[in-house]
Amino acid sequence: MTVLVGYASQxxxxxxxxxxxxxxxRERGHTxxxxxxxxxxxxxGYEAAVLGSAVHSGSWLPDASDYVRAATAPDxxxxxxxxxVGLARVVGGWFEKYAQESEEVARLRETTDLREHRLLKGALSPEHLPLFGRAAYRIMGEVRRLP
Known part of the structure; x- marks a missing residue:
C-alpha cells in the first residue's frame, strides 16, 4: 500500500x-x-493517508487546514x-476534548473515511513562547515542583 504521511509543523x-x-x-511493508x-x-497515487498538524489555539496550522479543505472531497x-500534536494532551481536561474535535478533524470525518484520530503530546520550549508565555511557563514549572 502506498501511504502519504502529511504534516504541518511549526x-x-x-x-x-x-x-x-x-x-x-515501512517496517510493515508499506511504501x-x-x-x-x-x-x-x-x-x-496514494491508497491511504495519515495527516497531522500541530495545534495552536484549538486549530490545525493553516497549511494543514488549507490542505484538508482543498484535497479532501466526498467523491x-x-x-x-x-x-x-499539542499541549492539550499534557494539560488534559477541557483542553484535551477541545483539541480532539477541531474543525479540521470534523471536516476529515465528513469528507474522508477517517479511521481514527489521535491527540499526541507536543513539545514546548520556552524560547518558542512570547515573553508573557515564558513567565507563565516558569510559574507553572515552579507550581509543579511544590510538594
Missing part, C-alpha cells in the same frame, strides 16, 4: 512524529511518502488516519 516536533509514523509503516502539507501533495473517499 517547530519540528510534528515533522518528527510524522517521520516515526512513516518508519513504522511511504512523508511530505509537508504546505507542499500540497496531490492525493492521487474521493480513501482511508485516512489523523493526528494532532
Amino acid at each position: 517547530h519540528g516536533s510534528t515533522r518528527e512524529i510524522a517521520q516515526r509514523i512513516a518508519a513504522r509503516l 511511504v511518502d512523508v511530505r509537508s502539507l504546505g507542499e500540497a501533495p496531490a492525493l492521487g 474521493g473517499r480513501m482511508p485516512v488516519w489523523a493526528f494532532s
Whole structure:
C-alpha cells in the first residue's frame, strides 16, 4: 500500500512524529511518502493517508487546514488516519476534548473515511513562547515542583 504521511509543523516536533509514523509503516511493508502539507501533495497515487498538524489555539496550522479543505472531497473517499500534536494532551481536561474535535478533524470525518484520530503530546520550549508565555511557563514549572 502506498501511504502519504502529511504534516504541518511549526517547530519540528510534528515533522518528527510524522517521520516515526512513516518508519513504522515501512517496517510493515508499506511504501511511504512523508511530505509537508504546505507542499500540497496531490492525493492521487496514494491508497491511504495519515495527516497531522500541530495545534495552536484549538486549530490545525493553516497549511494543514488549507490542505484538508482543498484535497479532501466526498467523491474521493480513501482511508485516512489523523493526528494532532499539542499541549492539550499534557494539560488534559477541557483542553484535551477541545483539541480532539477541531474543525479540521470534523471536516476529515465528513469528507474522508477517517479511521481514527489521535491527540499526541507536543513539545514546548520556552524560547518558542512570547515573553508573557515564558513567565507563565516558569510559574507553572515552579507550581509543579511544590510538594
